Amino acid sequence: MSVRNFIFNKSLRQTSLLRQIRFSSCWSCGKDVKNVEPNLFCGNCNALQQPPRDENYFKIMGVKESYDLDESELAKKYKELQKYLHPDKYANRKKEEQEISEKYSSLVNEAYKTLLEPLNRGIYMLRLQGKEIPEQTEVDQAFLMEIMEKNEEVENAETEKEIMELNAENKAKINSLQKEVSAAFFEGDMKKVIKLLGLMKYYTSIDTQIQLSIRNKGIIR
Ligand SMILES: [Zn+2]
Known part of the structure; x- marks a missing residue:
């Protein structure tokens, strides 16, 4: 210098x-x-x-x-x-x-x-690096079908047992994505982070539906 x-x-x-x-x-x-x-x-x-x-x-x-x-x-x-x-x-x-x-x-x-919240936390951390999840994320047909089916199952769930099973299953999906996002952040692989958070968005929206249904059914946990 x-x-x-x-x-x-x-x-x-x-x-x-x-x-x-x-x-x-x-x-x-x-x-x-x-x-x-x-x-x-x-x-x-x-x-x-x-x-x-x-x-x-x-x-x-x-x-x-x-x-x-x-x-x-x-x-x-x-x-x-x-x-x-x-x-x-x-x-x-x-x-x-x-x-x-x-x-x-x-x-x-x-x-x-x-x-x-795992999705918002990820989006926020991306934003700290000046990056965002694009509005349109590339997901395959099979994945979209799976999500549509889950949404229907949540809509049609009547008993406490049914909704709580869907809840546990969906939470597990979010949890395992969360672990993958964490690893991708650790590796500095932002492309992967963006892709995983794009998927997490779908499960988070199912979670919102499930929590609403749990409240509407008056289920106390
Ligand atoms: Zn002072």
Whole structure:
């Protein structure tokens, strides 16, 4: 690296560092809130801070960035965050803080919902890499027939036993696709990820139908 480049890079680093510090000063008292754990509140005045800018959902939830995430850990983090962020807790606080809690709490809800569900989690991770599942995915006839038949079976299922069997079968399909997606992400094979998520879409839509039917039949699990 040339000396000029070095100086240029160094000043770039300093500018971004300055910007970071400015972003992380407390909106309420102006103190630097860097390194305050759990990073939600100002260590000086205890005001709830703005959600981090430009952070992805994994960072916001404080979980490892991986398709293979631990769903119970995610649920635990979610409960922890909402314990601090729920707008009800800010009813008697400053208006700014009420607004921040609403914004932060709905961001956490959105992040949680997206990461919890295997299809949405995959789509989100693709999007982080600037990729999307095309509207029209190539699937073979036999697969489409299988899906159509399953949809019909769900529609025609009458007893609790029937619907719960279809539910278990479909969940197992999603589960095994989930494992394949995880391996494809691990290998960095985005084409495969896109193809598998395209298939998962069909099973996820069957799942939505099944869950609706379970609710409509008043089945308690
Ligand atoms: Zn403060």
